[in-house]
Amino acid sequence: MEQLKQQLRAEGIAYRENEPLAAHCTFKIGGPADVFAQPETEEQLCRTIALCRECGVKYYLLGNGSNILFEDAGYHGVVIDTTALKMGIGILENVYHPGAAPGEVYDAVAAGAGLKLSALCAAALENGLTGLEFAYGIPGTVGGAVYMNAGAYGGEMKDVLDKVTYLTQDGQIVTEEAAKLDLAYRHSIFEENGGCILSAQFHLKRGDPEAIRARMNELMAKRVEKQPLDKPSAGSTFKRPAGAFAAALIDQCGLRGYRHGGAAVSEKHCGFVVNMGGATCADVLALCDEVRAIVKEKTGYELEKEIRVVKA
Structure with a gap:
């Protein structure tokens, strides 16, 4: 572990020691992580994972900390905080979508794995794009939502997901179409293949911003009520x-x-x-x-x- 910490410092990758994990999950439960790394770029994220593997130190990729429960003993390894990644949103307008009906227009929206799902939904609303209303109010990051195929109110991430770019266990960066990711109820291939999701691309249909806002507000009201x-x-x-x-x-x-x-x-x-x-x-x-x-x-x-x- 000392060798790993030395290398993290040498490469300018921020980390903390004995960081209480209760502060980084929505359950507010969990002991300390030996090391809590906070890479700020995709390159630093890939490097942190590579260093953990080289040093034989186990690691856990953490998003917003929802849907997980840390043990009282904490984590004897490196918890990698993906929310520190400085990765934004990119939109490619008027893209081909095989399921488009006559008159429908789709845009491709790319987002980094560490981006909060709420920020992605807000960007969709701002740009008048429909398809993510179901996800409004789901806590978590884009990467975490794709990892577990998060869903609510009749929608799932797989409904709007096009492709995912991820780091494989052997250090290769690959992009895979959604159809090959074994997306099912609260499941994806990433539970088995150990891949680290770096970014995802979605297809969203252009719609009426006011109708999108109304649907998001309706679903949020249901969440608050129930x-x-x-x-x-x-x-x-x-x-x-x-x-x-x-x-x-x-x-x-x-x-x-x-x-x-x-x-x-x-x-x-x-x-x-x-x-x-x-x-x-x-x-x-x-x-x-x-x-x-x-x-x-x-x-x-x-x-x-x-x-x-x-x-x-």
């Missing part, structure tokens, strides 16, 4: 089982408000586990196990966690 946005959480805790809804099953089993330590099933939305104050990773995992067991016993449904636990 989701426990006032308490720390990792978002939706369980994946949707076939033929049912996790929140409805949990509520049906009388688990609304169910607690274990500082973690609780949200009173407002049973699909969320929230941090009531001082919750630990152990609290959350124990609560999830208890909820899964009760739901399985009472309904026969097997719930699968949507949040990803980052092992120390």
Whole structure:
């Protein structure tokens, strides 16, 4: 690790030691990272990963910190903060799209992986581009959203994704079409291939800015009304089982408000586990196990966690 830190300093890549990970995730849970690196360019990001591999140090790529749960012991390696990347948005107007109907015009929108999804949605609105309304209000970065094929209100990232540029495990930068990324419900090929997403390109249709704004505001109002946005959480805790809804099953089993330590099933939305104050990773995992067991016993449904636990 000392050799790695020396090389990071030599190459001007910013980092901190023993950085509390609770400060960098939406659950506000997690111990310290041995090293918390903050590359500012795509080149620095690729170099940081290369140095970790050369030095035999494990690493974790962190976006906005939503949908994840860090262990109480933290992370014994390097957490790489992609939100520090200085990468903007590029728009190529009037591009060919095979699904375009007569009179429809599409623009190609490219964004860096570290860009917040909210910023991408805002840019789409500003330019009168429709297709990302569903993503407005989803916490996270572009890279994280593509990685898990994030979605809400009937839309998913795969609906508008064209291609992704990423760093392979052997250090090559490649660009792959969306059709080859095994995009499915909360899944992509990046869960298996270990690739580091650098940027993504989307196809967005030109539309009426006021209609786009109205739809975004409508969906945000639904989020505020139904989701426990006032308490720390990792978002939706369980994946949707076939033929049912996790929140409805949990509520049906009388688990609304169910607690274990500082973690609780949200009173407002049973699909969320929230941090009531001082919750630990152990609290959350124990609560999830208890909820899964009760739901399985009472309904026969097997719930699968949507949040990803980052092992120390």
